[in-house]
Amino acid sequence: MELIDGKKISLQLQSEIAEEVKTIVSKGGKQPHLAAVLVGNDGGSETYVAAKIKACENVGFKSTFIRHTSEVTEAELLATVVKLNNDKDIDGYIVQMPLPKHIDEQKIIKAVDPAKDVDGFHPVNVGRMVLSLPSYISATPNGIVELIKRYKIETSGKHCVVIGRSNIVGSPMSILMAKNNAFANCTVTICHSKTKDISFFTKQADIIICALGKPEFLTADMVKQGAVVIDVGTTRVTSTETKSGFKLKGDVKFDEVAPKCSFITPVPGGVGPMTIASLLSNTLLASKKVIYK
């Protein structure tokens, strides 16, 4: 069993990005610039945005942080989006989700210039991904594909079972793993809440991507010997073992599943850390105008 070390790969990616930025800037090129918009003061969102800004500094990006109170109107937030679309120095930006209930998230997402949509949430980028056209792929799916690449996990002709059909993980992963390229070419099954017997499918799987958000859902009896298991779940559960009083739990019962696996991602330290590297990587692509000219 080999542990997939997302933390290590993420840092490796970030140092590669930092190198490239150094070269670009030393040749007089443009320093990549990411903006992050935060609405309200949800603890989780604060932490995520702070981590993204910090990561920008680490790799030599310029960053801009825009904060709105949770009372911001949809029109005001849209005005910020338009301003960011028009700001020539900003290569890409994110509007941290979730947004307060009085704001239509899809309306905001659709207002983002697809060329600056480094979160890959805009329908144009989702559609381009499906059609195998160049696009920004959203952070988690992008991170998972990168882990598969870096660990040289064999995928062609393998049966990949994706659990969960969310717009941000399950659905795009099922699409990406079935594509005709060297890091995909899987036969893909997508399972979800309406699947009658998920274990029937997971037992057949060479690769399992678990993204349903149910702590310790995937148990050893559901997994074939030698399977690759990617755990996307991150549920906060209360714990007496940590100072904070909580612990991050994955969708996989790690202790019993790991011994059966050829590769497995831990939680924390697996897929999670990859999301920041994905965002930086998309921002670099935006700055270099690789996807949109």
Next chain:
Amino acid sequence: MELIDGKKISLQLQSEIAEEVKTIVSKGGKQPHLAAVLVGNDGGSETYVAAKIKACENVGFKSTFIRHTSEVTEAELLATVVKLNNDKDIDGYIVQMPLPKHIDEQKIIKAVDPAKDVDGFHPVNVGRMVLSLPSYISATPNGIVELIKRYKIETSGKHCVVIGRSNIVGSPMSILMAKNNAFANCTVTICHSKTKDISFFTKQADIIICALGKPEFLTADMVKQGAVVIDVGTTRVTSTETKSGFKLKGDVKFDEVAPKCSFITPVPGGVGPMTIASLLSNTLLASKKVIYK
């Protein structure tokens, strides 16, 4: 075994559309208007476009036919697209594919105003479909979903195996069948040329959607008793039985598979006739500004 009569359903849909158009026009509303662009004089494309124009007449749509020779430049074709985008009377239009090799099909598709993209090929419409936002769904997938609805085929919790991963059929069908709605909610497996043993998956399937374009690929031994089989294949094979000297063959070995099925589509007369109804239905949506305001 019940035969799914696509021809009958398509005519039924068209008569429903005709009724609605009559009502709209009698109330002083706008008559829907579809334009079709044909480049060159490929026999197949000529036939398809002629059938679409004819269908417009039948349901009371206005139609415009624009023809370019196969020598048309990409810039000239783009100019036509821009003209159609700006023409207020035209609700939707199609550029018949395939295009001559010197023209970048994706460039043309991306230039079409998504609000008039009644073929559902624009990345925005593909992305919106994936994200479950209102969108034009392309003709063949739309037609298959309609057949499932009209024949009240049970889908929730069923295992649907899609064979083929093309952008126009396999890939969108795998996405649509996994969605959380009354005509989907399937566990979906997508198989393709890199799948090691397709019969391993089809034997498990409650619903098989066959879209690989290999005549008589699906044989009786690959199908479970009581399965629903949707045949999207239409390959022209030479035949001594017909005047024309050719015959349309599906991907399913109909004679031996049909007796095992609960429902099956024939070729011809199954999925094929539905595509025209889908196009008309999208054009009506465009005219009523249901998807884009």
